[in-house]
Amino acid sequence: MSILVDESTRLLVQGITGRDGSFHAGQMLEYGTKVVGGVTPGKGGQEVHGIPVFNGVREAVDATGANATVIYVPARFAADAVLEAADAGIGLIVCITEGVPVLDMITVYRKVHERGAQLIGPNCPGAISPGKAKIGIMPGNIHLPGSVGVVSRSGTLTYEIVYALTQRGCGQSTCIGIGGDPIVGTRFRDVLPLFEADPETDAVVLVGEIGGDEEEQTAAFIQEQIRKPVFAYIVGHTAPEGKRMGHAGAIVSGGAGTAESKTQAFEAAGVPVAKTIDELADMVQARKS
């Protein structure tokens, strides 16, 4: 099993003729992902890594039977790219692009849900089911097939954690970066029930960071609805108030959204919170003993 992405994923790459889109299309193909088409308006008829390029998503879906898409277009076009994919009936939309205006995301969030599509991101590394397929920009070789689900707001930090898990022989079922923006298509609360229902996943690692109250809400949700063990790690303990720490969503405002508040919420919900990545990976490794 695994969740959201696997061998049945037939992927489009929106922005495939750009530098990032082209590079990662190649990386995803190499990993074994079925990349069936690319989309760049005005460049239909070209090929990238032997993959046909189409002018629009609808046309690409009709020609290839794609059921997922990954978006690498510049920030100012990203919202429209997501909506085009949703309108074309694509079920899974992964938006890698960073810097999408937050008000655009309010509109996009509603429309994507109305169409019944699942949006991951924006400003995220994507999702990978090790050994099966990957959608996004994460380095495939650090992953190991296994039974730990990973969900995170971060990119490189997730790689670091996955690497620590892999070194301990703790393989992963699916790893999802939900994105570092204030409004993202898929929240922790949307991913956890999928892991809960996935027979291949037996534990979940959740990586949160400062800003907003998503972690606090998630802690309550876990207590009520998730039976599989969840291990948390929160970054941003040293972040000063009012400063945006790289990610648009990573900001402590008015004393809310602190790492302490999130840590306390998880601990109160019975979710162990690791202080370091090594401790986190050790906890996961020790879960069965």
Place this chain on the structure above:
Amino acid sequence: MKIHEYQAKDLFRGYGIPVPPGRMVETPEAARDAAAALGGTVAVKAQVHVGGRGKAGGIKIARTPDEAEAHARAILGMDIKGSTVRKLLIEKGAEIQREAYVGLLVDRGRQSIGFIASAEGGIEIEEVAVKSPDRILRFEAPTLDFPEEAAAKVAGLLFEDEATAPAVLEFMRKLFKLFVDKDASLAEINPLVLTAAGEVIALDGKINFDDNALFRQADVLAMRDMHEESAAEIDAKEKGLSYVDLDGDIGCMVNGAGLAMATMDMIQLFGGRPANFLDVGGSSNPEKVVNAFRLILDKGGIKAILINIFGGITRCDDIARGILTSLERIDVNVPVVCRLTGTNAEEGRALLEGTPLVPAETFSGAVKKAIELAKGVSA
């Protein structure tokens, strides 16, 4: 991005949102002239981006132009939480009948624009939330259209007088339009005032904007006050780096915001003090590494530098080349601990052999080494 109160009020005027007459000044003499022109009692208000200026003595009432000049002299140059007062707003006093609160923000949890309203104005809304949470009213705009029905239900409650409801509703409608048009992330009117004459006006105004949308908000961007932002942080942004100043002495250079925060946290956890947050981003441009070294060292007081790279899109050999270029061009006179893992890490480590850099295998090992070396320098 933040702007000053006087700039927010200029924006309000453009949207027909009532504000008291006022003028921005930069000298005591100009404060006197402004007070004379406005007539009667005026408020002399420090223009800084940090909150709590009233408690810090940055807002004074003047009954005469002489008093306005004296207050201006006292407030200009004042340090309020690290911000130097360079500008003042001289504003005509309002005859306040009642005070209320209206705020708009991007509600992350509900993926909407949230309204917060309260009949308790003039005090911090966080305080109201703690002391009398039942006095806080909330509703939301799930789309970018003004939520007429929900707003109409609340409008009469702000001044606890249905007769004021139409004016309050119109105020909220205009503020919402401004919020959406200008890509704001936060707008706070505290207090929203009902005057003796029955007008509803914004006595104070605070707006923050979404940095991601500044590309389409040229007039907002033009209001940026460089004095209020750290020169290093602006410089970093121009060079494609994400940088935030901290108090410590261990400089950090990391790829990825999450990993950068994790690095800072671990330094503190193990007893060190991080000097900065610095994300060199996903690109592998060696020039970025050179700029990152400069940023870290320019701050002064740095005792060690920790480079923590997890290669994904970023290639460790490119980072290593950037480090070599930096060592040639910059006098790096503090110990540098370097941990390269992931894409092309071995090539990267090979390139750095024979340099004074201290290599580290693991994340925690690198952090411990940097702390040890930072302490060594201080001893």
